[in-house]
Amino acid sequence: MDKKHIFLIGGGEISERETEAIDRAALEARQKTGAIVFIGAAAGDSEGYFECFKTYYSTLCDNKDFVFLKSDASSEEARKTILDASLVYLGGGDTQVLKDTLDNWNAKQIFEDAIASGTILAGISAGAYVLVNDWFYYNNGTIETGSGYGLAPINLECHSTEESRKSIEAQTEKDFISLKNCEYYSY
Numbered sequence: 001m002d003k004k005h006i007f008l009i010g011g012g013e014i015s016e017r018e019t020e021a022i023d024r025a026a027l028e029a030r031q032k033t034g035a036i037v038f039i040g041a042a043a044g045d046s047e048g049y050f051e052c053f054k055t056y057y058s059t060l061c062d063n064k065d066f067v068f069l070k071s072d073a074s075s076e077e078a079r080k081t082i083l084d085a086s087l088v089y090l091g092g093g094d095t096q097v098l099k100d101t102l103d104n105w106n107a108k109q110i111f112e113d114a115i116a117s118g119t120i121l122a123g124i125s126a127g128a129y130v131l132v133n134d135w136f137y138y139n140n141g142t143i144e145t146g147s148g149y150g151l152a153p154i155n156l157e158c159h160s161t162e163e164s165r166k167s168i169e170a171q172t173e174k175d176f177i178s179l180k181n182c183e184y185y186s187y
Contacts, residue, residue, distance in 0.1 A: 004029050004186035005115045006152045008128035010179025011159045014056050022184045026087060027061050031118035034086040035065040041101035042093030042126040045070045049091055071101040078105040083113060087120040090127025095146060098126050108149040125158045132156045136176060138164030143171055152187040
C-alpha cells in the first residue's frame with residue numbers, strides 16, 4: 001500500500017487545535033471527493049463534540065459537507081455514508097461503546113470497502129483502538145485491553161506516558177506502538 005489510508009491519533013484536544021498537523025496530513029491524503037463523516041458513538045453521539053469537530057475541520061479544508069453518523073443509523077445508512085465519504089473520523093471516548101455501534105453496522109467490512117475505494121479513516125484514542133489488532137490503555141495502574149478490527153495490523157497504546165509504556169511492556173509479550181497525545185501512526 002503506497003498511500004496511507006489510516007491515521008491513528010494517540011489523543012489530544014481538537015478544540016485546542018493540538019492535532020492540527022495530523023489532521024492536515026489526513027485531509028491531504030484524501031484521494032476522492034465526498035463528505036467528511038464524524039462518528040461520535042464513543043462519546044455518546046455528543047452534538048457538542050460534532051459541532052466542535054465541524055467548526056475546527058472547516059478551518060482546515062474547503063470541504064463544507066460534514067455528516068454526523070449517529071449510533072442509531074441503520075447498517076445500510078452507515079455503509080452508504082461511509083463509502084461515499086472522503087474521510088471518516090472516529091472520535092474518542094468509550095472504546096466498547098464505539099465497538100458495539102460499529103459491530104451493529106458490520107463496520108469492519110464497510111471500512112475495508114471504504115479503504116479500497118480511497119476513503120481515509122482517522123481515529124483518535126478509542127477511534128484508533130477499533131482500527132488496530134489489539135490495544136492497551138493504562139488507567140491508574142490498571143491495564144485495560146481489547147481487540148479492534150485489525151485494519152492497521154499493529155497493537156497500540158494511546159495517551160502513552162513513560163510509566164504506562166513500561167507497565168504495559170512488563171505485562172505483555174506483544175510488540176506495540178505507544179502514542180502520546182498529539183502523536184500519530186499512519187498505515
